[in-house]
Amino acid sequence: MKFTLETTDQNSKARAGLIETDHGTIETPIFMPVGTAASVKAVHQHELKDDIKAQIILGNTYHLFLRPGLDILETAGGLHKFNNWKGPILTDSGGYQVYSLSQRRKINEEGVKFSSHIDGRKLFFTPENVMDTQRTIGADFIMAFDECTPYPCDYRYAKRSMHMTHRWLKRCCDRFDSTTPKYGYEQTLLPIVQGSTYKDLRKESAETIASFERPANAIGGLSVGEPAEEMYEMTNIVCEILPEDKPRYLMGVGTPANILENIALGIDMFDCVMPTRNARNGMLFTKNGIMNMRNEKWKNDHSALDEYGDSYVDHTYSKAYVRHLITSREILGSQIATLHNLAFYLWLVKEARKQIIAGTFADWKTDMVERVQRRL
């Protein structure tokens, strides 16, 4: 992987860059659609590429480990061959899902014991086997195995957990560095800053993570329920410490406003289930605010879904039609809404990039943050 920092904004800490991988180049800042179980829900792979203009997608190690399972992914020749997405892929470490989805999880220094939410099968994730798992999945970007603390989180618990995440990182690096890619292309390990919402912990964690000198770094444990201002404060502290010449990935963030504010603080990569999950519930994000397609007001509105939208669905289908599909639970409603939301998220980061390069980011961001939070 090669990162080129192209432009740094004069009026904020926003950056425009390029990440080169063996599966193609990513223009940053970038948003990564979440493809949980080898599929971005309700979206064809060619739609991701051609209509949404996704440059990298995410896969969830926990889900992929359970279904289809490592044997099938390995026989396929890795996830890219399995789902026919030809661009870069990042996999999370599975930690977040282990904490949120699995039953009877038990965490100790060695790793996490838990039961599958699908069949109750007992499993054990360790820093070492999670590296092996992601090697086998064949992700271009592999996340370190961490503990993602909840919000709010007791200071002592957050501190202890952070130190364990750091010790686990050492084990992740050792395993990663002593193994090789399985499918002939490069894989890059990203360590994760933790520390809950405590400034001193975030600072300590960022320094520790930076000291590992990996080619890219991530920030975890945010967007877990804390107020946005606390999130921005933590991002700011961490970005001050993480090296400038390496990509910074803020995990699980967020709303369009969250993304813009964090770009302004120096974040380069984002992922979030919000555009896809909320789409299926009828919530559409647009340049001018949020539309709840379940609202009665769209019932007889036969105008274009989003007059200012950049996706073909915005001009092919009407508000009344999409409202009908969503309220009737028609699959096509999920397809249209997901395509719209992801195309909007990708437009948002692409436009942010343009504004950064043009030197107009700060003003544009202030205006957009206000707009995208309106209720239509």
Place this chain on the structure above:
Amino acid sequence: MKFTLETTDQNSKARAGLIETDHGTIETPIFMPVGTAASVKAVHQHELKDDIKAQIILGNTYHLFLRPGLDILETAGGLHKFNNWKGPILTDSGGYQVYSLSQRRKINEEGVKFSSHIDGRKLFFTPENVMDTQRTIGADFIMAFDECTPYPCDYRYAKRSMHMTHRWLKRCCDRFDSTTPKYGYEQTLLPIVQGSTYKDLRKESAETIASFERPANAIGGLSVGEPAEEMYEMTNIVCEILPEDKPRYLMGVGTPANILENIALGIDMFDCVMPTRNARNGMLFTKNGIMNMRNEKWKNDHSALDEYGDSYVDHTYSKAYVRHLITSREILGSQIATLHNLAFYLWLVKEARKQIIAGTFADWKTDMVERVQRRL
């Protein structure tokens, strides 16, 4: 509407023809994908046109009447404007759904009283208001309001019901002929032959229906559980009577083999939920037989979904990937399987048409009927 009979097969009663409508020309024999509630489930309208090569789709009056409702469809300017499908549309009369879905239905000479399966609201369908409803939906082809008898059906009930369907047809025609299209394009009413599985009733009904001298005719009340041989016997009797120079539509049929056998008996138009509904359950129809994608045998089969398939999904995705999506209940699984099945059904009728024109239909049909029923 204008029907041109192009070719009649020398070795069977199969025909190739053209149906010209104000929304475009349909090459027969044709299969019509079912778009229940203004959407062919899991399929974009541009996919219907470009990938599936659908020439006409079906809408269900019962479902459209309940959701989105006639006021919204009328404000939109009809169903074509509402869902942005620009080709011809046929709507059923709602009768079939009233019998199968609604609660507490009560049928008498005047019409059918029933409660909506969605909100329990009490409704009343009559031959007259069903004509008005389909005028408002804006279908190119409008079905007469009939009673579709179940299988098996008592002879006396079948006979009484058939006579009522004939009296209702008179009322349908009177209403249809005394009203005009709402959106500037022509609408065509199709009467429906009933008579259950009784030869004398089918003969009487076909003669009565033919005597109405409408531009196209339909056969209902088949594919409701009777053995295939009985269905073919009825189709055969009816096709002998219905005029040669008008399209014949066999409602709700069927499997690929059913379609081929009925083409051989002189049917021009088909519709069925099987390719779409079964797709969502993982059943794929192919030129070489049926694949159940839930089967363990596809688990590690990374070859193309359908090597001999004509749709891009057949060559973009693997059997193992589609099996994973279907067993994991991923929406993309429904999308891929539906697109495959509909593309196959449209290929099947297009190929039948080619073979009819080439004079090779009968032999080809015998071979295909055997092939499509295999289990892969």
